[in-house]
Amino acid sequence: MSIPFGSTGKFRLFVYGTLKRGGIRHGPLRSQRFLCEAKTAPRYALHDLGDYPGLVHCPEEGMAVYGELYEVDCSLKEWLDATEGAPNWFNLEAIELDPHDAPTWAYFFQGKADEKPRIASGRWEIQP
DSSP, rough: OOEEESSSSSEEEEEESSSSTSSSOOGGGGGEEEEEEEEEEOOEEEEEEEESSSEOOTTTOOBEEEEEEEEEEEGGGGHHHHHTTTTTSSEEEEOSSSSSSOOOOEEEOOOOOOGGOOOOOOOOOOOO
């Protein structure tokens, strides 16, 4: 699936950590359209990286990951990439939600997640 990002238009973004409402990096998403709380298909894992979580592909032992779904202006992609350290730290990739109804994107961790604890609930809670 090709990433449909230009300088105009919108895309669907699944967020599961500091970009969620109440998260320290949520700022610019406040002006975007919140669609709903969402969960992924059971093909992923969420790891505790300390101050934030990391999402990884895990087709064999995967689980649902819980987060929020937004409709985001493509003009925010540059800010999102900088915030997430793309493409070296996190990279924007297609993700499958449950139920799957439209192309959606999320930032996947690019490091060695297996060295970090897995979040068994699939839900990262905003730290107070």
